[in-house]
Amino acid sequence: MNEQEILDRAKQYIAEEKDESFRKEVEELVAGKDKPGAMEELEDRFYRSLEFGTGGLRGIMGGGTNRMNPLNISKATQGLANYIIKAFPEEAKAGTLSACIAYDSRNNHDKFSDITARVFAANGIKAYLFTGMRPTPELSYAIRILGCKTGVVVTASHNPPKYNGYKAYWADGAQVVEPHDKGIIDEVNAVKEAKLISREEAVKQGKLVLIDKEVDEKFQSMIKAELYRPELIKEKASSVKVVYTPLHGTGAMHVEKVLGDLGLNVITVPEQREGDGNFPTVEKPNPEEAPALKMAVDLAKKEKADVVMATDPDADRFGTAFPDKDGNFVLVSGNQMGALLADYVLLSKKEFNKMPANPVLIRSIVTSPFVDAISKSYNVAVKEVLTGFKWIAFEEGEMEKVGREHYVFGLEESYGYLVETACRDKDGVSAAAMCAEMTLYWTSKGKSLLERLNDLYKTHGYFEDRAISKYFEGVSGPKIMDGIMTKLRTEGLKTLGGKKVLKIRDVQESVEFDPANPSAKNSIPWPKSNVLQFFLEGGTIVSARPSGTEPKIKFYVNSVTPVASASDDSLAAAKKDAAQLCDKICQEINAVLNAAK
Numbered sequence: 001m002n003e004q005e006i007l008d009r010a011k012q013y014i015a016e017e018k019d020e021s022f023r024k025e026v027e028e029l030v031a032g033k034d035k036p037g038a039m040e041e042l043e044d045r046f047y048r049s050l051e052f053g054t055g056g057l058r059g060i061m062g063g064g065t066n067r068m069n070p071l072n073i074s075k076a077t078q079g080l081a082n083y084i085i086k087a088f089p090e091e092a093k094a095g096t097l098s099a100c101i102a103y104d105s106r107n108n109h110d111k112f113s114d115i116t117a118r119v120f121a122a123n124g125i126k127a128y129l130f131t132g133m134r135p136t137p138e139l140s141y142a143i144r145i146l147g148c149k150t151g152v153v154v155t156a157s158h159n160p161p162k163y164n165g166y167k168a169y170w171a172d173g174a175q176v177v178e179p180h181d182k183g184i185i186d187e188v189n190a191v192k193e194a195k196l197i198s199r200e201e202a203v204k205q206g207k208l209v210l211i212d213k214e215v216d217e218k219f220q221s222m223i224k225a226e227l228y229r230p231e232l233i234k235e236k237a238s239s240v241k242v243v244y245t246p247l248h249g250t251g252a253m254h255v256e257k258v259l260g261d262l263g264l265n266v267i268t269v270p271e272q273r274e275g276d277g278n279f280p281t282v283e284k285p286n287p288e289e290a291p292a293l294k295m296a297v298d299l300a301k302k303e304k305a306d307v308v309m310a311t312d313p314d315a316d317r318f319g320t321a322f323p324d325k326d327g328n329f330v331l332v333s334g335n336q337m338g339a340l341l342a343d344y345v346l347l348s349k350k351e352f353n354k355m356p357a358n359p360v361l362i363r364s365i366v367t368s369p370f371v372d373a374i375s376k377s378y379n380v381a382v383k384e385v386l387t388g389f390k391w392i393a394f395e396e397g398e399m400e401k402v403g404r405e406h407y408v409f410g411l412e413e414s415y416g417y418l419v420e421t422a423c424r425d426k427d428g429v430s431a432a433a434m435c436a437e438m439t440l441y442w443t444s445k446g447k448s449l450l451e452r453l454n455d456l457y458k459t460h461g462y463f464e465d466r467a468i469s470k471y472f473e474g475v476s477g478p479k480i481m482d483g484i485m486t487k488l489r490t491e492g493l494k495t496l497g498g499k500k501v502l503k504i505r506d507v508q509e510s511v512e513f514d515p516a517n518p519s520a521k522n523s524i525p526w527p528k529s530n531v532l533q534f535f536l537e538g539g540t541i542v543s544a545r546p547s548g549t550e551p552k553i554k555f556y557v558n559s560v561t562p563v564a565s566a567s568d569d570s571l572a573a574a575k576k577d578a579a580q581l582c583d584k585i586c587q588e589i590n591a592v593l594n595a596a597k
Contacts, residue, residue, distance in 0.1 A: 001047050003039060009046040009065060016193075017063065019070040019111065025063035047475055052076050052188040054181040055390070058156055058165035058550075061108055068108075068164045070115045077119035077152070078195060079188030080168055083180070084125065084150050091149065098126040100146055100211075102139035103154035104250045104314040105275030106164045109133070112154045114199065116166070121202035122195035125149075131212045133250045133275050135315030137427035140173040141222070142215045144422065155314040158286035159550065161279050174393035174424035178527055220258050223430045226420045227262075227437050228348040236440045237263030242307050243300040244432070245269040247285040247292060248276040249313030254429045264436055267303055269296050279313075287312055287319025288415055290331055297321055297329045307439050307449075311428040316389075317415040318428035320435060322449050330450060335368035335465045335558075338411035339456060340449055341431065342371050344438040345409050345419060346378040355380075356406035360399060362392045364412040365507075365533065366543045366556040371411065373460035380408060386507065386529050387545060389416050393424035413465065413556065458566040462574035466557040466582045469547075470593045477551045484553055484596050488532050488544060497584035499536035507531040542585060555589045557582055 010030050017023040026045070032038050045064025050057055050072055057076055061068045084099070085092040099120045103109035117127035128146055130139075136153050143151040151169035159165070168184065170176045176184060202208035227233065242259060244266055246252040252273050259266045271281050272295060279285045282292045287310040300308045300321070308321040308329060320337055321329040332340075342361060349355040359380045363371055364387045372382045385391035392410040399405045400421075410418040416426030419434045442452050457463070472480045489508075492515055493501050505512040507529045511521040531545040540559040547554060561578040564570040 001043070006039070006042050006046050007033065010042055013046070013063065013065060013071065017069065017071045018196075022063040022069045022071070044474065052079065052185050054177070054185070055175055055388070056152075056165065056167045058159070058163060060162050061164050068112070068166070070111055073112050073166055074115050074119050074194035074196060075191045076166060076188050077116045078123070078191045078193075080150060080152070080184055081120055081123040081125055081195075082187045082191070083184045085123065087180070087183075088149050092124070095124055097124065098128060098146065098148045100128040100139060100142045100148045100151040101154070102130045102134040102136070102142070102151075104135070105133050105248055105277050106154065106156055106313065107161065107277035108164060109154050109277070112164065112166065113152075115196070116152050116154070117208050118196055118199060118202055119194050121205065121207035122197040124207070126206070127202070127208050128211050129208060130215075131210050133253075134216075135250045135254060135311075135427075135429060136167070137316055137423045137425055137429060138215065138219050138254070140169060140423045140425040140427075141219050142211070143169055143171070144173040144424070145215070145218060146211075153314065157314055158284060158288070158312040158317065160284055161277060169425075172393075172397050172424055174397065175388075175390035177390055177394045216253070219429075220254060220261075222420065222422045223254075223258050223433050224261065226430060227433060228352060228354075229437055229441060232440055232444060233262050233264075233437060236444060238265060240307070240436070240440055240443065241265045241267065241303060241305045242309055242436065243267050243269065243296050243303060243305040244309045245272045245293070245296040246275075246311050246315065247282060247287065247313060248272050248274065248279045249285060249311060249315060250275065251311035251315035251428060251432075254315070255309070255311065255432050258429065258433050259436055262433070262436065267299065267305070269299055271295060275313075285313050287317055288334065293319060293321060293331065300329055301327065306443070307435070309432050309435065311432065312415075315428045316426045318417060318431035318435070319415050324450060332449075332453075333465055334411075334413045334415040335370060335463065336453060337415070337431075337435070338363070338367065338413070338417060339370045339374055339463075340438065340453060341417055341419065341434060342409050342411065343374050343452070343456060344434070344441065346375065346380055349408060350378060356408065358405045359408045360405045361408055362395050362410040364388070364392065365505075365531070366545070366558075367411060367413040368463050368465050368558045369539075369541070369560070370456075370460065370463035374456060377459070381405070386526050387412070387531065389418070389426045392418065392426075396421065397424065413467075454568075454571060457574070458563050458571055462561045462563055462571060462578055464559045464561070464575070464578040464582055466586055468555040468557075468586060468589055468593070469552050471550070471552045472596075473551045480596050481546045481551075481553045484592065485530060485532065485544065485546065487592075493534050493542075496534060496536055496542055496588055497540070497581050499538055499540060499581070501534050502537055503535040505531075505533040505535070507533075540581065540585070542589070553593070557585050557589075559585075
């Protein structure tokens, strides 16, 4: 795209953008186009249009077609409204369609949520808008109890402060999947101009309704009702001290209330309690990363707490750390917490005769098979689904329709868990409540959660997980990532870490095969997705996938090493062997990434 085309796109944006602050950014760049770096900045803002993908929008905030701003959000909402009206013609005719909108602490959440509600209202769709920040799982829950046909949450999850996003949900409370995702994308791409009415007119017409405690209280009650041992909690809660951080996001309201109602002593990191889209105390508000939990861990050491808990800005992810015997806090990975929660939920269902017939646990394909071994010990089947919690929610919904199999727990390695069925997205608030009860339970048995985790390793083998992410930003980023995936597909991998590749699963091509006999391919049932998996001798799995929401490619290493006996020495030996194997594999992957240009 040449300079004149970029400037033409910029002028078109200026003509269409109704928000003065976003419009002014571009006007100033165009006026100073001859200044150093100005055209490069304009090119990045206008070389493409921010794509409405299968989950919605996510990008850097600012003026431009390749940015998150009111204009792009209004067009996205118009496309979503058009699709909803066509999908539910009887309700549209009767004027009973509704949508729910929530937002987290991200900058510009007020503008983005407001224009979303006003576009829905202008299209005759009643918009239920929360009066303040709310977690993503509450949005999912609200869609279901309010009978909405769609919903939107304004969030960029755990991304850096310059990002914001827009996630679209369906009538079942789950993020949109096939065929609706593609249908919505087509509608969004066809939009030329969005309908819009004023907030005052929307309220006057009854098409914009503000909501808060009527949903909050039901959401909190639902979470408490999912717990298994209220008597134990009542008896022992005061003996457990929790340090919690919402990482400047939405979690404090519900986590403090639910855990407080249970009688737990919850100390929230004061510097991170209030919502703040600048996330001033962390580089990234991501509970997966140790730096984000540093303040919470430091406070936990000072308070001699029993557990550190953290949720990301929209409170759908949940991270933890536990003290070891020396009082040093150990960060628990998403796979490890998923294994602990699965073990506790299944143990409890079995003990209280709440295990349904044909129980099924659902996990993503890049989540550790550690949970498979645990599930098998409880006679619970495991289903794999594509990466993204929407696929766990979709599979849960399909099982509910058929009624032959029954959902008991869902998880993904990126700190996402769902212990209930009233939501159809990962829920960090309910995970916090269940983790608190689980901590009390094992404490009452004389065990810490780290000791229980080691028990599971001794029984099922030691599972070690690594993740490698490399960012490729800018205009050339997508092309570089495509090149990496193409090279892996065409050249393949015969070994990794000295281990032979026994099977390759190519989700994009819907096949899996033995690389020694590539012509004999077996089909796999999932929708196409740009994911490659390499299954190594000994049970280790290496997965590669470009992110659908960030300019990065991610590799997952899920290894397993047998533990010779139920002794601490045997477990230590297995951990050492697993670390060496993972180190070798990661070195080889990094070599591939560093060679990419």
